[in-house]
Amino acid sequence: MNYTRVMQSLLMDVHPVRRLQGEERRILTFHDPGLFQNCVQALNMVTQSASVTADMVDYVSLSSSMIAPARFTQLLEAEFKHDMTVEEDEVVRISAVPGNMGSGPGIPWGVKEIKAPQAWSISTGHRVKIGVIDTGVDFSHPDLQQSLHRGINLVHRGLPPFDDNGHGTHISGTIAAANSTRGMIGVAPRSAVFPVKAFDANGSAYVSDIVAGIDWCVRSGMEIINMSFGMQTRSRALLDIVSKAYQSGVVIVASSGNDGKRRSVDYPARYSQTISVGATDRKRKIAPFSNRGQYVDVYAPGDKIVSAWLHGKYHEMSGTSMATSHVSGTIALLLAQKPGLKPAVIKTLLQKTSVPIRLRRTASLTDGEINTLKFLREGMKSSG
Structure with missing residues (x-):
C-alpha cells in the first residue's frame, strides 16, 4: 500500500493541520506495530515535504497508538477500520x-x-x-x-x-x-x-x-x-x-x-x-x-x-x-x-x-x- 498517498489525501481534507482548542480527539491503537510505523513514517514524510505543522497528531510508540482530532481519525478509520481499536480521548x-x-x-x-x-x-x-x-x-x-x-x-x-x-x-x-x-x-x-x-x-x-x-x-x-x-x-x-x-x-x-x-x-x-x-x-x-x-x-x-x-x-x-x-x-x-x-x-x-x-x-x-x-x-x- 502507498501509505504516503493515504496520508497526503488525509492532510488535504483536514488542512490546515492545527490542534484546535477544545476539539474532540480520538486514540487509535494499531493491532500491527508494523502498520503503525508505516503510517507514522508516511505522515512525517508528508508533513516535512509540505512544510505543514502536524502538532495536532501525537504518537506513542510503546503502545502503537496515534492520537489526533476526530476530523482526521475518521478518515484514517475508514482506510484501516479492521486494523485498529478506536476510542474517545476522555477526561x-x-x-x-x-x-x-x-x-x-x-x-x-x-x-x-x-x-x-x-x-x-x-x-x-x-x-x-x-x-x-x-x-x-x-x-x-x-x-x-x-x-x-x-x-x-x-x-x-x-x-x-x-x-x-x-x-x-x-x-x-x-x-x-x-x-x-x-x-x-x-x-x-x-x-x-x-x-x-x-x-x-x-x-x-x-x-x-x-x-x-x-x-x-x-x-x-x-x-x-x-x-x-x-x-x-x-x-x-x-x-x-x-x-x-x-x-x-x-x-x-x-x-x-x-x-x-x-x-x-x-x-x-x-x-x-x-x-x-x-x-x-x-x-x-x-x-x-x-x-x-x-x-x-x-x-x-x-x-x-x-x-x-x-x-x-x-x-x-x-x-x-x-x-x-x-x-x-x-x-x-x-x-x-x-x-x-x-x-x-x-x-x-x-x-x-x-x-x-x-x-x-x-x-x-x-x-x-x-x-x-x-x-x-x-x-x-x-x-x-
Missing part, C-alpha cells in the same frame, strides 16, 4: 480534596504512621527514579530542591513542567521532600522525582496525555510511576500502555478513587498490573471517602495530609492521591537497596507485610495498611 481527574493551608510539618503524621523514619537507617531511596504523572511541580519549593529532576510538560509542550494547580507538588512532597531544618521530610528523601505534567490548572487531563506520559517514563528509565488520579470508564489505550510498562519492569502505583465505593475502584488502579491504593485516617481505619474492596491492594494514610504546596508553602489535602504517594516512596526505599525487583514481587511484599487495619463494617480481614519498615526488611531478603 481524567486527580484524586484529592483540598483542605486548609498548613505550616512546615517536619515529619508529617502519615510518614510517621507507616514507620518510614525507622527505615531511613537502611535506605533513603537514593537515586531511585520516580515519574510523577500529575499537575507538575513547584521547582522553587525549598523542600524539593534536592529531589527534583527535569521532567516533561505534555500540556504546554516545550515549557518546563511547572505546577499551576498544587496537587503535583503535594504528591512530590510526600514522596521525596528533604528539608529537615525548617520544612518537611517525605518517605524517600533521597529519591529522584521526575515531574510529568499531564494535568492542567483545573486538575484535568486527557487519556492521551497520560498514555504519552507513561511512554515517556518507560523510555526515560523510571523505576516507579505514581498515578494519583482516576477515571470510571475503561480505556483500551491506557490498559495497553500500562501493560507494556509493567512488562518493562516499571512499578505503577495508582489511587483507588474517592467515591467511597465498596466493590469498585477507578481505572487505572483497577488494572491488575498496577498497585491499587486506598486511604486510611489517623485512627487506622479506611477513610470514608476511599474506595475499597477486592480491587484495592494496600492502604496508606490519606486523610488530612500536609505536604508541600505552591510558592514554597504547605497545604492539607485528603484523598487516595495522598495515600498513593506514601506507597511510591516506600517502594523507592526498597528499590534503592534491591534494584530490579519485579512489580509482582513488590505488590506481594506490600500485602504480606501490611498491618491489618481497624475494621469497619465495610473492611475485610485481608485489608492492610503499609508498614515501610517491615516491607523493607522483608524485601531485603527477596531475590525476585
Whole structure:
C-alpha cells in the first residue's frame, strides 16, 4: 500500500493541520506495530515535504497508538477500520480534596504512621527514579530542591513542567521532600522525582496525555510511576500502555478513587498490573471517602495530609492521591537497596507485610495498611 498517498489525501481534507482548542480527539491503537510505523513514517514524510505543522497528531510508540482530532481519525478509520481499536480521548481527574493551608510539618503524621523514619537507617531511596504523572511541580519549593529532576510538560509542550494547580507538588512532597531544618521530610528523601505534567490548572487531563506520559517514563528509565488520579470508564489505550510498562519492569502505583465505593475502584488502579491504593485516617481505619474492596491492594494514610504546596508553602489535602504517594516512596526505599525487583514481587511484599487495619463494617480481614519498615526488611531478603 502507498501509505504516503493515504496520508497526503488525509492532510488535504483536514488542512490546515492545527490542534484546535477544545476539539474532540480520538486514540487509535494499531493491532500491527508494523502498520503503525508505516503510517507514522508516511505522515512525517508528508508533513516535512509540505512544510505543514502536524502538532495536532501525537504518537506513542510503546503502545502503537496515534492520537489526533476526530476530523482526521475518521478518515484514517475508514482506510484501516479492521486494523485498529478506536476510542474517545476522555477526561481524567486527580484524586484529592483540598483542605486548609498548613505550616512546615517536619515529619508529617502519615510518614510517621507507616514507620518510614525507622527505615531511613537502611535506605533513603537514593537515586531511585520516580515519574510523577500529575499537575507538575513547584521547582522553587525549598523542600524539593534536592529531589527534583527535569521532567516533561505534555500540556504546554516545550515549557518546563511547572505546577499551576498544587496537587503535583503535594504528591512530590510526600514522596521525596528533604528539608529537615525548617520544612518537611517525605518517605524517600533521597529519591529522584521526575515531574510529568499531564494535568492542567483545573486538575484535568486527557487519556492521551497520560498514555504519552507513561511512554515517556518507560523510555526515560523510571523505576516507579505514581498515578494519583482516576477515571470510571475503561480505556483500551491506557490498559495497553500500562501493560507494556509493567512488562518493562516499571512499578505503577495508582489511587483507588474517592467515591467511597465498596466493590469498585477507578481505572487505572483497577488494572491488575498496577498497585491499587486506598486511604486510611489517623485512627487506622479506611477513610470514608476511599474506595475499597477486592480491587484495592494496600492502604496508606490519606486523610488530612500536609505536604508541600505552591510558592514554597504547605497545604492539607485528603484523598487516595495522598495515600498513593506514601506507597511510591516506600517502594523507592526498597528499590534503592534491591534494584530490579519485579512489580509482582513488590505488590506481594506490600500485602504480606501490611498491618491489618481497624475494621469497619465495610473492611475485610485481608485489608492492610503499609508498614515501610517491615516491607523493607522483608524485601531485603527477596531475590525476585
